[in-house]
Amino acid sequence: MPDKSNLISIYDTTLRDGAQREGLSLSLEDKVRIARQLDELGIPFIEGGWPGANPKDVQFFWQLQEEPLQQAELVAFCSTRRPKIAAADEPMFQAILAAGTRWVTIFGKSWDLHVIEGLKTSEDENLAMIGDTIAYLRSQGRRVIYDAEHWFDGYKHNPEYALKTLEAARQAGAEWLVLCDTNGGTLPHEISQVVREVVQATGGTTPVGIHTHNDADTAVANAIAAVMEGATMVQGTINGYGERCGNANLCSVIPNLQLKLGYKCLEDHHLASLTQASRFVSEVANLAPDEHAAFVGRSAFAHKGGIHVSAVERNPLTYEHLQPEKIGNVRRIVISDQAGLSNILAKARSFGMTLDKQHPACRQILQRLKELESQGYQFEAAEASFDLLMRQALGHRQQMFELKGFQIHCDIGVTKNALATVKVAVNGKDILAAAEGNGPVSALDDALRKALVNFYPAIAAFHLTDYKVRILDSGAGTAAKTRVLVESSNGHQRWNTVGVSGNILEASYQAVVEGIEYGLLLESATDLELAGSTVLVQ
Ligand SMILES: CC(=O)SCCNC(=O)CCNC(=O)[C@H](O)C(C)(C)COP(=O)(O)OP(=O)(O)OC[C@H]1O[C@@H](n2cnc3c(N)ncnc32)[C@H](O)[C@@H]1OP(=O)(O)O
Ligand SMILES: CC(=O)C(=O)O
Numbered sequence: 063m064p065d066k067s068n069l070i071s072i073y074d075t076t077l078r079d080g081a082q083r084e085g086l087s088l089s090l091e092d093k094v095r096i097a098r099q100l101d102e103l104g105i106p107f108i109e110g111g112w113p114g115a116n117p118k119d120v121q122f123f124w125q126l127q128e129e130p131l132q133q134a135e136l137v138a139f140c141s142t143r144r145p146k147i148a149a150a151d152e153p154m155f156q157a158i159l160a161a162g163t164r165w166v167t168i169f170g171k172s173w174d175l176h177v178i179e180g181l182k183t184s185e186d187e188n189l190a191m192i193g194d195t196i197a198y199l200r201s202q203g204r205r206v207i208y209d210a211e212h213w214f215d216g217y218k219h220n221p222e223y224a225l226k227t228l229e230a231a232r233q234a235g236a237e238w239l240v241l242c243d244t245n246g247g248t249l250p251h252e253i254s255q256v257v258r259e260v261v262q263a264t265g266g267t268t269p270v271g272i273h274t275h276n277d278a279d280t281a282v283a284n285a286i287a288a289v290m291e292g293a294t295m296v297q298g299t300i301n302g303y304g305e306r307c308g309n310a311n312l313c314s315v316i317p318n319l320q321l322k323l324g325y326k327c328l329e330d331h332h333l334a335s336l337t338q339a340s341r342f343v344s345e346v347a348n349l350a351p352d353e354h355a356a357f358v359g360r361s362a363f364a365h366k367g368g369i370h371v372s373a374v375e376r377n378p379l380t381y382e383h384l385q386p387e388k389i390g391n392v393r394r395i396v397i398s399d400q401a402g403l404s405n406i407l408a409k410a411r412s413f414g415m416t417l418d419k420q421h422p423a424c425r426q427i428l429q430r431l432k433e434l435e436s437q438g439y440q441f442e443a444a445e446a447s448f449d450l451l452m453r454q455a456l457g458h459r460q461q462m463f464e465l466k467g468f469q470i471h472c473d474i475g476v477t478k479n480a481l482a483t484v485k486v487a488v489n490g491k492d493i494l495a496a497a498e499g500n501g502p503v504s505a506l507d508d509a510l511r512k513a514l515v516n517f518y519p520a521i522a523a524f525h526l527t528d529y530k531v532r533i534l535d536s537g538a539g540t541a542a543k544t545r546v547l548v549e550s551s552n553g554h555q556r557w558n559t560v561g562v563s564g565n566i567l568e569a570s571y572q573a574v575v576e577g578i579e580y581g582l583l584l585e586s587a588t589d590l591e592l593a594g595s596t597v598l599v600q
Contacts, residue, residue, distance in 0.1 A: 070289060070325045073107040073207075073240075073271065073297040074100050074312060076343060077122075078139050080303035081111070085349070092346045093122050099346075100300070101131040103339045104332035105312075107207075107295075109137045109167060111245040114157025123161035131244040136162045137207065142170040142191040145183040151199035156435060159202055166199050168192075169209040169242070170231065172224045180462040189230045196234035208236035209297075214248040217256055217436060225263055232268045238295055241267050243284060246275030246307060250287040271295030274310045278567055286318055289325065296327075300343040301352065303483030313340045317389050330388075337390035357389050364394040366442070370401020371395055375404050375482045396442045399435035403428055405450075413449050414587075415432040415456070423455045430455065438543045444560035447573075462582050463488045463514060463576060470502045470567055478504040488517045495496060503529060503570045510578055520552070520585040524578060527551045531566065546570045550577035555584060 068436050077093050078084065088096070093110070100108050110126065111119035118238050119346075122381055124455075126136055138161040143152040158166055170192040171177050183220030201225035206496050215223040228239050242254070242259060253274070259287040261270055272295070274281040285296050296319070302311030313336055319325040319334060329331075340358040344351040353360040357502035363386040365371045373380035378393065395408040404426050410417045430451060431441060441448040453459040466485035473479055475514055482505035483496040495513035515521045528549035535542040545560045546569040557580050561572025 065561045066429060068294055068325060069105060069293040070319055071271075072105050072312060072316060072327050072328045073109065073137070073295055074105045074290075074299065075109040075139075075273075075297055075309065076100070076301075076303060076539050078111050078275070079297075079305065079309050080299035081303075082305035083303045083308065084305075086303055086347050088123070088347065088367045090118050090121055090580060092595040093118070094125060095346050096300075097122075097126065097131060097134075097136070099339055099342050101134045104328045104333055107132055107137055108134045109139050109345065110161075110163075112139045113142070114154045116124060120157060120161075121142070122347075123163065127162045130526040134263075135165050136163050137167050142188075142195040143198075144166055145181060145187050151214055154196075155195075155198065158199070159204070164205055165200060165207060166204045167207040167209055167240075168195055168199070168231075168236075169211045170195070170227060171208060171212070171226045172210040172242075174220050174223050176212055176216070189226060192227055193230040193234040196231055196236050200235040206231075206234075206236045206293075207238040207240060207271070208232075209240045209242050211242050212244045213241040214243045214252065214256055217246060217260075218252075218273055221259075223383075225260075227258070232264065238271050239264065239537070240271035240273050240295060241288070241293070241296060241449040242273040243275055243281075244273075246277030246281060246282075248274075248284060250283045252279055253284045254286045257288045257293055261292040262393045266292075269294045271297060271492045272310075273297035275304060276307040276309065276311075281308065282314045282318065282395060285310040285315050286323070290323070291320060298589065299451075301340055301347075301349075301355070303343075303347065303349075314356050316383070317357050321384055321388060334390045334398060342425055359389060360394070362386070363391055364396050366396040366398055366405075367400050371408060372402055372404035375408055392553065397431065397445065397448050398440070398442045399432045401428065401431060406431075409445075409448065410452060413452065415452065425453045428450055436561075438545050439560050439562050440547070441560065443547055444558045444573075445574050446557035447559045450576055450580060450583075452558075460583075462518070466492065468509070468571060472502055482506040482509040484509045484513055486513045488514065502567060503574065506567070506571060507574050507578075510574065513537040514578065518582055520582065521532055521578065523552045524581045525551055526574070526577070527556060529570075534562070544569045548573040548577050552584065555585070557581070 081088050095107055101411050110122055113119050113123050138158050140154055140158050143149045171188050177185055199206050210301050216447055216465055249322040270293045272285050272293040274284040296315055298312040298315055302308040318326045320327045337358040341351055365374050370381045397405055397409050404425055406424055407417050464487040471481045479498050480502040481498050485494050495514045497505050497508035497512050499508055513520045520575035530547040532545045533542050534545055543564055544566045549556055559573045559576035561569040563569040
């Protein structure tokens with residue numbers, strides 16, 4: 063059994079190894095924002111980049127010298143010196159020293175194949191490169207973490223030589239020996255065995271760390287396996303970003319170690335910010351968050367099946383492996399044709415309505431929901447439409463305006479504009495309005511808002527923020543049904559509505575009209591009443 067008193071030092075390399083992910087490009091400002099977020103999260107080591115490899119990383123370290131992090135150690139990353147030059151003459155190290163960090167991580171070769179074929183040098187020279195580099199940086203007052211690149215592959219092929227490289231690093235003054243599964247193909251049982259052997263071979267003289275890649279989809283399991291064999295540092299990235307298939311995802315490693323195995327990685331109040339940190343980093347990285355990510359994904363605690371919801375309502379432990387609040391996530395109940403009455407009750411509660419299973423409207427709502435879903439409606443992504451459906455069944459849906467019809471003309475010739483005319487009635491008075499737009503849906507939305515704004519001035523702030531179309535039966539050609547999902551906003555909140563029809567304009571019309579109706583409902587309701595179906599605009 064692991065010694066549970068052990069602290070695990072979390073080492074984040076999102077800004078260096080994470081940035082090696084294809085499609086991820088961070089500006090200097092992005093890097094600074096992410097570093098500050100990780101600092102706030104209580105991560106003790108933050109690898110900022112490779113100073114000297116590019117101007118951005120040089121500036122990043124300079125900027126953080128001016129305005130240092132609050133608690134984290136900022137770490138500069140670099141390779142060992144090149145073959146056959148003195149460490150003091152290696153220009154890369156001048157950039158490393160200029161970065162001004164207390165800690166430096168040096169990666170060196172563990173695998174003889176890389177020494178001979180990659181570096182094109184001798185095994186002895188590689189040992190000297192490792193030793194000289196670390197000794198030089200120590201002589202310049204730096205503390206050194208040694209990343210043993212390709213450790214597991216190297217150890218498999220030539221354990222004696224691999225261990226000599228670690229010993230060279232240790233003797234030169236490295237304070238951590240971090241075993242890297244650089245190619246990411248090692249499986250957990252191999253990691254356990256090798257880490258156990260290394261911990262025995264080094265006799266606990268220098269702490270061991272782990273750095274895993276996800277090429278076999280086992281990076282998180284591998285990091286955990288290493289910790290259970292005595293590794294006390296875990297290197298990884300937020301959201302698992304990294305070269306090829308990514309690095310060990312700290313958003314999974316940390317809660318697994320802390321909440322399941324009893325290790326200490328972060329203070330509990332910091333752990334409760336993990337979900338927010340994950341979303342912040344994906345936002346800054348301009349990558350869509352993985353909604354199904356373990357622990358921090360939006361769906362990680364979303365319950366859809368009626369049986370599950372019924373049980374979770376009685377006791378969340380029935381279908382949740384831990385309390386979402388511990389990592390700052392929330393439980394969500396999803397509405398769909400997989401729902402039972404429990405989903406309806408839970409959703410109603412989140413909309414501020416109290417219902418019980420005996421209420422006759424409950425079954426009616428459930429039946430209507432299933433009927434509409436079988437026609438192609440999808441309410442899990444259109445909770446505002448579901449709220450309106452419930453209000454309708456309960457007799458609470460207020461008619462704010464009556465639709466009398468609409469027409470749309472599209473000019474695909476010279477102006478490429480669309481013109482929409484709508485007729486609505488408010489308080490028995492007919493209003494006709496027209497508007498142009500660069501597409502039929504925006505023209506329709508504008509015309510409707512124009513018709514209603516004198517009666518409902520709040521409409522002036524409404525706008526469409528997203529519009530998604532899905533053809534539901536592509537085999538049916540032009541006779542197929544179309545589902546339109548619309549997201550609307552009033553500048554403070556966003557809400558989603560749905561429309562389905564054989565005619566794409568009719569489907570859009572339904573969704574847009576419900577979007578406006580719901581916006582008006584929001585204006586007249588308290589935040590609490592409508593909390594469940596809207597999100598605050600960030
Ligand atoms: C496992 C990892 O993730 S390690 C980090 C990988 N990250 C990166 O490579 C991103 C930053 N890299 C860069 O900006 C550039 O590659 C630089 C500035 C480091 C080097 O650029 P260049 O001088 O043009 O070399 P290039 O990239 O073509 O080749 C890498 C060189 O480093 C050498 N090298 C590789 N590993 C090591 C090591 N551990 N110690 C010393 N030298 C090494 C290679 O042998 C090669 O040397 P050569 O050009 O004399 O043959
Ligand atoms: C050092 C490093 O990033 C690796 O070996 O994967």
